[in-house]
Amino acid sequence: RRDRARAAHAARMRAAKEEESRARTALEEERRAREEARRQRDEEAKEAENERIRANYAEERERQEAVEASDQARLRAEVQRQQAKAAAARPGPARTAPKPYELSLALAARLKSFRRGPAGNTALVLRIHHADGELQLAAEYQDTSLEAVAEDLRESEPCYVVYAYRFLHPDGRASFPVCLVGFMPPAVPPHLRVMYSRPATALRDQLGVNKHFQAEEMDELTDEWLEARLRGDAR
Secondary structure: OHHHHHHHHHHHHHHHHHHHHHHHHHHHHHHHHHHHHHHHHHHHHHHHHHHHHHHHHHHHHHHHHHHHHHHHHHHHHHHHHHHHHHHHHOOOOOOOOOOOOEEOHHHHHHHHHHOOOOOOOEEEEEEEEOOOOEEEEEEEEOOOOHHHHHHOOOOOOOEEEEEEOOEEOOOOOEEOOEEEEEEOOOOOOHHHHHHHHOOHHHHHHHHOOOEEEEEOOHHHOOHHHHHHHHHHHHO
């Protein structure tokens, strides 16, 4: 009987030790699990903090680059403004008046006698010969009218008409003003329009005339049209 009691007691002791060992093992595993969970939380928090720092750094770098780009743009704009201001202040090349065409020898000789005083309505038709750089006499009319001169002109070709006209004043006096009439019909090609329009003022001085009128239509070239302008010019 005592042997059985001792065996039972020994069995109970072994069972108690095993239970205690299992409890200690469970507690150790629980402790390790808590530590692992805490370590993972710490790593996640650390990674989140690092990500926040990286995001803040990228944002700050972006902001700095934007500020630098804006400053550089303002600097370029200021440099361009200063350059434009300096360019505007620099004197440009002097503009010279267009050089008048030379008078041909025949025209120069005819104008010399023409200026001495025509006896009646006299007209000289002049055309530019660009290749020769000359203004040449194309036609001459004696004791004529402006209408008769217009009949021989072409609607696609400009010309100058130097016309000495017998002009009657309201008091009955007669004078012979020498007029320069530029004929520039609408059908004239652009290059001829430029060629004939540029030297007109210089040509007026070159020919020694003080009356300069412009006509675009052949129907305008009449003595009445010229008289109206002479009377208006006299007023």
